[in-house]
Amino acid sequence: MRPKTIDEIVGQQHLVGQNKIIYRMVKAKRLTSMILYGPPGIGKTSIASAIAGSTEFAFRQLNAAIDGKKELKIVAEEAKMSGTVVLLLDEIHRLDKTKQDFLLPMLESGKIVLIGATTENPYISISPAIRSRTEIFELHSLDPKDISQALNRALSDTKNGLKKYNVSLTEDARKLLITRSNGDLRNALNGLELAVLSSSSSDDESGKTVIDVPIIEESIQKHNISADKNGDSHYNLLSAFQKSIRGSDTDAALHYLARLILSGDLISIIRRLTVIVFEDIGLANPQAWVHTMAAIEAAEKVGFPEARIPLSNAVIELCLSPKSNASLTAIDSAINDIQNNQTGDIPNHIKDAHYNGAEKLGNGVGYLYPHDFDNDFVAQAYLPDKLSDAKYFHPKGNGKFETALKNQYQKLKELQRKGRH
Incomplete structure (x- = not known):
């Protein structure tokens, strides 16, 4: 059922739709090397095959993890003898330097049009040398209409599809198949094929074999949404999880938590929380700190599936809690000053004076011990002279505790200011 031409591709219309970039390249027969990246089963190989079919170029497929320089040489020789070859290189993120160095001159000459396929973010996982010689296109999970269209084609195609088996797919079974595939067309077609091939008897008056919900449930696995814990999609999931909590969207945060739970990655959930x-x-x-740490400890003790309960408690509280990043921006601002050489000498009166000879150096001389004063406070300089007016902490006053801290901070800053002048 793999498409033979660019017009037969299901989905990815932002790239292969009429007058879109890949469509225009194919119609003009002016191909450039490219990297296609996105989740499994969404059309990376199909697009490469269709490009070759639409342009009538020879099409070869290799795997960067398995195939070696010998196989690349064979493709290169073919390209030299017969003209341009479209090479689909699967798992291109695993291309080692030896194979990379062999390929680069072929890409420069245009003899090989490389179409690299990867599930990982190429800006992170692929070498700059390859990236600079390719266009990078992101593919997306297919939507239900795309999956449904592909299922219709498979059921109505006599030569390459399943029409000869005379089956009828119920509407509820279709919906389940589409849902379980989670945008992965390969997964959907594999499930449909298994359902058809394992159901040979006629179930209705028309003589058709009916494929219903129970058959589909047995034929397609529950899709592991984030099986690759090191993959780009998993980090996107973690990012969406944190940003939903930061944005106080409880339902979105629970959605992403559920996906992370189904991936079984308790460690990443705990780290991110x-x-x-x-x-x-x-x-x-600050009470949220106590509650979250308690939830994390409980989750670690009981493990999945019960860990989902304390984790859900923590996520809901964090979403509905007042937010403040004042402590983060405070330390980052201080670090930024130091990285930009904004340091200066520590004032002598607060230097270490616990050794013989320290007083001769002026260390500790003039230091005022705060506990000897009313309210255990006395104004004196603590920052280096060149940073005497530095202000890193900018409390927002979100929540009662931070409001109290803000008032106290401003009061103490004013007392320090007055004490210095």
């Missing part, structure tokens, strides 16, 4: 409670909630609600 630990960051969130200090980065995004911060001083606005």
